[in-house]
Amino acid sequence: MFPLRLLRTARRVLPAKSLSTTGQLTDLTVDNEGIATLTLQRAPVNSLNVELLQELTTVLGQVEKDKAKGLVLTSASPSVFSAGLDITEMYNPNVERLTALWTSLQDLWATLYSAPYPTAVAINGHAPAGGCMMALCCEYRTMVSGRYTIGLNETAVGIPVPEWLIGTMCKVISQREAEVALNAGLMFTVEEALKVGLIDETATDKADAIEKSKKFIKRFDKISPIAHSLTKQRFRSDVLQPFAKNREADLNQFKYVVLQPEVQELLGQIIQKLKQKKAAK
Numbered sequence: 001m002f003p004l005r006l007l008r009t010a011r012r013v014l015p016a017k018s019l020s021t022t023g024q025l026t027d028l029t030v031d032n033e034g035i036a037t038l039t040l041q042r043a044p045v046n047s048l049n050v051e052l053l054q055e056l057t058t059v060l061g062q063v064e065k066d067k068a069k070g071l072v073l074t075s076a077s078p079s080v081f082s083a084g085l086d087i088t089e090m091y092n093p094n095v096e097r098l099t100a101l102w103t104s105l106q107d108l109w110a111t112l113y114s115a116p117y118p119t120a121v122a123i124n125g126h127a128p129a130g131g132c133m134m135a136l137c138c139e140y141r142t143m144v145s146g147r148y149t150i151g152l153n154e155t156a157v158g159i160p161v162p163e164w165l166i167g168t169m170c171k172v173i174s175q176r177e178a179e180v181a182l183n184a185g186l187m188f189t190v191e192e193a194l195k196v197g198l199i200d201e202t203a204t205d206k207a208d209a210i211e212k213s214k215k216f217i218k219r220f221d222k223i224s225p226i227a228h229s230l231t232k233q234r235f236r237s238d239v240l241q242p243f244a245k246n247r248e249a250d251l252n253q254f255k256y257v258v259l260q261p262e263v264q265e266l267l268g269q270i271i272q273k274l275k276q277k278k279a280a281k
């Protein structure tokens, strides 16, 4: 059985200041109703390097310890929620750093996916790959309308999608839609994401997305925390349990795949393309 950290007995409503912290790469505030807002702030695109992944997991632990009513995840960037894993961490990597990257991503996924408190995400921009992964971990997703995209495009960057991430996606959209999208690394527009159920609602702007997310969290005001957290655990345990058993194999596969010369070549091309795009702006 996956550890019973989803079991949650009481909510404490703390004054905003008592929980607020600003790390280097994230910002955590708690409003006067006890709802925590965690903002990614690693400019320019919140790409997930080892330090950001670890800071996020630490802050989520703090939110749990301090018994916040729930969590809203968002980003400080005006147009990107998160660009996913930091590609430069995977290109010509130091193997120890690559190991830290993957184990930190595993830790973040497991912590956010099994969070005992209600979770919502205000997606205020692009959310490819690891950005989409964080959104999928939450119980409610709203995305700001605009020319943004969201999806698991891992195959497009040369990396196969792990089973636990396929499982996470299949809990949100149909297996058929997930298979078609993940095999080809397809990204969804905001409208397409709404149509397939990848997001629950659209929002007019970030403030609207945060308001809608908080409204979702407040739905649990009259629900027992134990009833909520145990029911959530039961829905998610078929993805969490095999993951817990296969972490080591998952890490070894990731390292094996990323270190393949053709994957390294593809990652190098993507980095070049991103640089050229920037230069052309």
Ligand SMILES: CCCCCCCC/C=C\CC(=O)SCCNC(=O)CCNC(=O)[C@H](O)C(C)(C)COP(=O)(O)OP(=O)(O)OC[C@H]1O[C@@H](n2cnc3c(N)ncnc32)[C@H](O)[C@@H]1OP(=O)(O)O
Residues within 6 Å of the ligand: 044, 045, 047, 079, 080, 082, 083, 084, 085, 086, 087, 088, 126, 128, 129, 130, 131, 133, 153, 154, 157, 159, 160, 161, 162, 165, 250, 253, 254, 257, 274, 275, 277, 278
């Ligand atoms: C068993 C095997 C297991 C394998 C498991 C895999 C599953 C794991 C889960 C996740 C994997 C990943 O997350 S892979 C990462 C995939 N991410 C992407 O493909 C996104 C690439 N980026 C973009 O498409 C765009 O940047 C954007 C749409 C996110 C934003 O566009 P915008 O125009 O606003 O910004 P720029 O493109 O000009 O970028 C600005 C700046 O940021 C740098 N950048 C962008 N993305 C990344 C990234 N992912 N990592 C590192 N750096 C990134 C870009 O190069 C620019 O840098 P400079 O300012 O220095 O030029």
